[in-house]
Amino acid sequence: xxxxxxxxxxxxxxxxxRAARREPVPHTPVWFMRQAGRSLPEYRKLREGTTMLESCxxxxxxxxxxxxxxxxxxxxAAIFFSDIVLPLKAVGVDLDITPGVGPxxxxxxxxxxxxxxxxxxxxxxxxxxxxxxxxxxGELGATPLIGFAGAPFTVAxxxxxxxxSKDHARTKAMMFGAPEVWEALMRKISGIAAAYLxxxxxxxxxxxxxxxxxxxxxxxxxxxxHVLPWSTQVLERIGATGVPRIHFGVGTGEILDLMGEAGxxxxxxxxxVPLEAGIARAGGRAVQxxxxxxxxxxxxxxxxxRAREVVEVGRSAPGHVFNLGHGVIxxxxxxxxxxxxxxxxxxxxx
Ligand code: CP3
Numbered sequence: 099x100x101x102x103x104x105x106x107x108x109x110x111x112x113x114x115x116r117a118a119r120r121e122p123v124p125h126t127p128v129w130f131m132r133q134a135g136r137s138l139p140e141y142r143k144l145r146e147g148t149t150m151l152e153s154c155x156x157x158x159x160x161x162x163x164x165x166x167x168x169x170x171x172x173x174x175a176a177i178f179f180s181d182i183v184l185p186l187k188a189v190g191v192d193l194d195i196t197p198g199v200g201p202x203x204x205x206x207x208x209x210x211x212x213x214x215x216x217x218x219x220x221x222x223x224x225x226x227x228x229x230x231x232x233x234x235x236g237e238l239g240a241t242p243l244i245g246f247a248g249a250p251f252t253v254a255x256x257x258x259x260x261x262x263s264k265d266h267a268r269t270k271a272m273m274f275g276a277p278e279v280w281e282a283l284m285r286k287i288s289g290i291a292a293a294y295l296x297x298x299x300x301x302x303x304x305x306x307x308x309x310x311x312x313x314x315x316x317x318x319x320x321x322x323x324h325v326l327p328w329s330t331q332v333l334e335r336i337g338a339t340g341v342p343r344i345h346f347g348v349g350t351g352e353i354l355d356l357m358g359e360a361g362x363x364x365x366x367x368x369x370x371v372p373l374e375a376g377i378a379r380a381g382g383r384a385v386q387x388x389x390x391x392x393x394x395x396x397x398x399x400x401x402x403x404r405a406r407e408v409v410e411v412g413r414s415a416p417g418h419v420f421n422l423g424h425g426v427i428x429x430x431x432x433x434x435x436x437x438x439x440x441x442x443x444x445x446x447x448x
Contacts, residue, residue, distance in 0.1 A: 108240035113126070114129070117417040117419050118363055118419065124447065126413075128420040128421065129177065130425075130426050134179045135428070137427070137429070137432055144162060145159075145163075156226070159179075160178070160180070161234050164179040170432060176242070177307070185291070186290070188224050207254075213283045218290065220293070228301045243304060244305045246295075246309060265315070284325075288329075299339045304341055306342075308332060310347040314368075315349070326356055343361060344366055345360060345361075346366025363384060364384040365384070365385050367387035367388040369390035369424070373385070373388050377415045385415045388408060389423060390404070409446050
């Protein structure tokens with residue numbers, strides 16, 4: 099079944115998808131990682147009394163929360179409201195998202211038997227995702243929907259550490275010291291990520307983002323040897339659907355070229371990397387980024403001046419999607435993001 103969005107010419111012709119395809123745009127498209135969520139009072143109100151993972155499985159809530167930032171800011175793309183651990187939960191891994199902490203896994207993965215106990219993902223595991231995406235695509239009209247998944251390394255880190263980690267020490271210990279377990283785990287979660295992205299694209303998502311948030315913890319050589327082949331596998335499977343693929347991580351300046359080569363159409367650039375350098379390392383691909391997310395706490399004129407620089411440098415890229423260099427910080431004033439969106443649209447209009 100072809101994705102619904104590919105049949106809608108207005109979505110196909112949107113500034114966001116044009117930039118991702120490196121075509122001329124009417125203005126620089128903008129969206130914000132973590133635009134749906136805790137920085138919005140209407141989100142906090144809607145979420146009252148419902149846990150994060152319950153919310154992700156309830157299409158009424160997913161549709162409304164995904165639409166909230168689109169209505170409020172007029173951003174050029176919606177990001178599907180979910181979490182990178184949701185597909186694991188859906189196949190039966192015992193985990194939860196603890197407020198203020200993040201994903202917590204009851205029985206961290208250590209052995210081959212632990213890996214074997216994780217089922218592969220089938221569309222039936224995530225029928226609520228199919229339902230949510232289909233309804234969203236109907237409601238969004240000309241605004242594209244970005245589906246997403248966690249990349250194998252970042253998801254492995256939660257599974258092996260059992261929760262958030264600063265040094266990813268157990269994960270790297272497995273990578274260095276138990277290669278057969280590492281490979282089995284990467285094979286399993288690469289398959290889950292690809293299948294989960296395919297479900298979103300089949301239901302109508304018109305782009306995907308692979309979040310390898312913690313890949314910056316790896317040396318270039320270890321990334322190339324132990325992680326890149328698996329992320330490549332995921333991105334290649336999605337490449338077959340024809341939708342643009344964004345590949346993003348934090349602290350990944352030294353591996354941006356490899357993240358592009360993994361099969362990205364758009365390389366996500368964090369705020370540490372000068373955008374000029376990001377564009378060069380992306381090797382002819384489009385780029386996404388990269389305003390420091392803390393600039394929203396600066397005076398508005400300071401934030402907008404820095405945004406102007408990002409837009410100007412972005413013009414020299416084959417394609418540029420304006421975004422923050424990482425997710426919206428929960429304490430962000432939504433009015434600052436509204437001003438930022440309008441400003442990027444105005445200064446980039448052509
Ligand atoms: O607007 C959006 O970006 C949509 C949805 C989204 C969420 N998580 C919702 C969420 C997306 C794309 C993610 C991805 C995600 N989740 C990543 C990759 C992106 C990144 O930021 O690097 C990672 C590493 C996670 C894991 C995770 N889930 C963390 C670190 C946290 C924060 C824990 C905390 O409370 O500080 C979560 C929880 C989470 N995911 C929330 C939301 C809205 C907060 C839950 C709540 O509202 O209480």
